[in-house]
Amino acid sequence: DAKTTQPPSMDCAEGRAANLPCNHSTISGNEYVYWYRQIHSQGPQYIIHGLKNNETNEMASLIITEDRKSSTLILPHATLRDTAVYYCIVRDHTGGFKTIFGAGTRLFVKA
Amino acid sequence: SQTIHQWPATLVQPVGSPLSLECTVEGTSNPNLYWYRQAAGRGLQLLFYSVGIGQISSEVPQNLSASRPQDRQFILSSKKLLLSDSGFYLCAWKGGGNTIYFGEGSWLTVV
Numbered sequence: 013d014a015k016t017t018q019p020p021s022m023d024c025a026e027g028r029a030a031n032l033p034c035n036h037s038t039i040s041g042n043e044y045v046y047w048y049r050q051i052h053s054q055g056p057q058y059i060i061h062g063l064k065n066n067e068t069n070e071m072a073s074l075i076i077t078e079d080r081k082s083s084t085l086i087l088p089h090a091t092l093r094d095t096a097v098y099y100c101i102v103r104d105h106t107g108g109f110k111t112i113f114g115a116g117t118r119l120f121v122k123a
Numbered sequence: 124s125q126t127i128h129q130w131p132a133t134l135v136q137p138v139g140s141p142l143s144l145e146c147t148v149e150g151t152s153n154p155n156l157y158w159y160r161q162a163a164g165r166g167l168q169l170l171f172y173s174v175g176i177g178q179i180s181s182e183v184p185q186n187l188s189a190s191r192p193q194d195r196q197f198i199l200s201s202k203k204l205l206l207s208d209s210g211f212y213l214c215a216w217k218g219g220g221n222t223i224y225f226g227e228g229s230w231l232t233v234v
Contacts, residue, residue, distance in 0.1 A: 046222070055168070055225030057215050099166070103221070113159070113167035 016100045021118040023026040024094075032089040032117050034100030043104055045076060047085045049096040055102070056099065058114070059085065090121045125150035129214040129226035136233055142187075142201040144229050146214030154203065155217040156197040158189055158224075162210045173197060209233045 019036040024030040031059045036045065046061040060067055062083075067074040073086040087094055099116040129146040136142060148154050156171045169182045169187035179189050186205050190198045197214055214226040 044221075048223075053211075053230075054227070055215075055228045058222050058224060061220065061222065113169075115166040 014115060016102060017098055018114065018117045019074050020021075020115065021120065023120045023122060024087075025101050026121055026123050027089055028094060030090040030094065030119055030121065032085040032087075032098050032100075032119065033082065034084070036080045036100070036102045039102050043102045045074065045080075045083050046100070046103065047072070047074065048099045049094075050099070050116070051093075051096045059098075062066075077087045089118075092121050094122060095119060095121045125216075125218060125223060125224070127214060127216055127226045129212075129229055130177055131229060132227065132231070136204050136231065138206055138233055139203045140187075142199070142204050142208070142231070144199040144212055144214075144231075146197040146199075146226060147183070148197075148216045151195070151218070153194055154205070155207040156191065157213065157223065158197065158199045158202040159213040160210045161213065167213065204233045206233050 015038060022062040027044055044061050044063050046057040048056040048057040049059055059071050060069055062074045064076055064080055074083060076083045097118050099113050101113060126149045153175060156173045159165050160170050161173060163177050170187060171181055173191045176194055177190055179191060179205055186208060187201050199212060201208060202207045203210045209232050212231060214221050218224050
């Protein structure tokens with residue numbers, strides 16, 4: 013699985029959009045980008061994933077650059093409950109069954 | 124729908140004592156199962172994964188072992204705990220779209 017790089021922490025004002033970047037310059041053609049978040053003392057929660065097209069669901073939007081070397085997770089209207097550690101990972105969608113999580117980005121949403 | 128449960132949620136164990144954490148998945152068959160550990164302030168570290176009954180792969184050498192006696196049961200064990208075994212342990216399974224879903228986690232404190 014390709015490695016990812018994320019900023020260690022970010023702040024966001026409540027009600028504003030939170031944009032969390034992730035670099036994955038060594039991503040291969042068959043690897044997807046996945047995002048999870050972990051609220052303190054809980055198991056990680058799946059948010060969204062994508063291959064090359066932008067994706068949106070009820071939780072967030074995922075924007076992947078055309079060269080696929082980076083992506084951005086967007087929480088359109090951040091709330092205090094979105095304060096968590098956000099993990100970006102890339103993995104093979106078919107043959108891979110190992111997922112390694114890095115340190116992630118600690119997002120602080122402030123009132 | 125599929126659910127994953129792990130227990131106990133918290134435990135405090137003395138150094139040298141044995142450990143058994145149990146995880147079960149419901150609503151699916153022959154899932155890929157995982158055990159992760161998260162030390163304080165760190166990302167997730169993959170410990171073991173299993174693609175079927177009796178099939179265990181270890182990611183890092185350590186004081187722990189894993190077993191899969193039944194299709195939907197995954198057990199993490201130790202014969203003699205070390206202080207360094209303290210942490211947050213997470214069981215997970217691979218669902219649709221090759222997405223990983225996590226359990227609630229088990230907090231282990233070795234004293």
